[in-house]
Every structure is written in C-alpha cells, then in structure tokens.
Amino acid sequence: MPKPQYTQKFRDAWLKDPSLKEWLLVIDSTLGREAKCKFCSKIITSRYADLKSHDSDKCYTAQMLYEMYKDDTNYAFICFLKPILGGVQRVNKAFEAKNAESCKLLEDVTMLLNCLIKKVTTPNSRFKLFYDDIETFVVRDNYLGYLFENKIKEMKEAGFSDEANLRERKCIFYYSCKD
Numbered sequence: 001m002p003k004p005q006y007t008q009k010f011r012d013a014w015l016k017d018p019s020l021k022e023w024l025l026v027i028d029s030t031l032g033r034e035a036k037c038k039f040c041s042k043i044i045t046s047r048y049a050d051l052k053s054h055d056s057d058k059c060y061t062a063q064m065l066y067e068m069y070k071d072d073t074n075y076a077f078i079c080f081l082k083p084i085l086g087g088v089q090r091v092n093k094a095f096e097a098k099n100a101e102s103c104k105l106l107e108d109v110t111m112l113l114n115c116l117i118k119k120v121t122t123p124n125s126r127f128k129l130f131y132d133d134i135e136t137f138v139v140r141d142n143y144l145g146y147l148f149e150n151k152i153k154e155m156k157e158a159g160f161s162d163e164a165n166l167r168e169r170k171c172i173f174y175y176s177c178k179d
C-alpha cells in the first residue's frame with residue numbers, strides 16, 4: 001500500500017537550521033507558507049528531506065555565487081549587477097511564457113537595454129538602440145550605483161589599484177548585451 005501523501009507545513013525552526021539558514025526564505029503563497037531558495041529562487045516543498053537535498057552543495061546558483069563572492073573584484077561586479085538583475089529576470093520570464101506576444105517581448109527587451117545603456121552613456125547621449133554602435137557612446141567613469149561605488153572605495157582604501165580595468169569589465173558586459 002502506498003504511503004499517504006501529506007503536505008508538511010513550513011516550520012520556523014528550519015530558518016535557524018545551520019545547514020539551511022544561509023539560503024532558506026519563507027514566502028506566503030496561495031498554498032500557504034512555502035520554502036524558497038534565496039539564491040536560485042526555486043520553491044521547494046516544505047519537507048525537511050527536500051530542503052536538505054537542496055543544501056548549498058547541491059544548489060548550483062548558490063555555489064557559483066559563493067565562488068564569486070570570495071573574490072573582491074567579482075563582489076564589486078555583483079554589487080553593480082544587483083540592481084539590474086530584477087529587470088533581467090523579468091525579461092527572461094517573459095520569454096519563457098508560452099503565449100508571449102512578440103511586440104510585448106521586443107518592448108521589454110528594448111526597455112531593459114535602454115536602462116542598461118543609460119548607465120554607461122552620458123545623460124544627454126543621442127545613442128539610438130539598434131542603430132548606433134554603443135562603443136562610440138560609452139563613457140567609462142560613470143557612477144555605477146551606490147553598492148558598486150562603495151565597494152570600490154573600500155577596495156581602494158585597502159590598496160586596490162586596478163579600478164579602470166574593473167570599470168572596463170562592466171562596460172564590456174554591456175557590449176555583449178547589444179548582440
């Protein structure tokens with residue numbers, strides 16, 4: 001006889017569990033309170049065994065982030081990306097939708113790219129998306145957000161001297177976006 005399937009309720013004690021607390025979030029949904037991974041945004045069934053198996057060494061996103069955070073310049077890069085990631089994820093989601101309208105998708109991508117481009121061009125730049133080459137419009141000393149600038153300041157105080165290269169790497173990120 002098969003074991004009866006029962007739904008386990010989320011337990012607050014799990015939030016304090018040393019092997020789960022680094023990534024575990026609790027969210028309210030129509031199904032009640034659910035467990036979610038902070039790093040990969042996966043919703044995990046509220047069963048301790050499933051949560052355990054999603055532990056950081058199995059969650060690829062968490063592992064990758066951990067590797068990146070270890071390095072200061074990577075951390076600065078993440079500081080810079082963080083405010084944008086929400087927008088990127090929204091566009092990704094829109095593309096995954098089955099009944100997506102192509103006009104709406106183009107609009108979403110255009111909006112995201114324009115928002116990225118604003119960050120590396122001057123405020124009154126006449127850059128036209130899909131017409132101009134971003135390379136000729138890009139400025140390399142733009143303010144790249146509070147988190148990033150703060151991190152850079154901290155790194156420079158600790159003796160970091162490769163700021164220009166680090167900023168350039170952010171710009172290169174944008175070049176790859178235009179394709």
Ligand SMILES: [Zn+2]
Nearest residue numbers: 037039040059
């Ligand atoms: Zn995860």
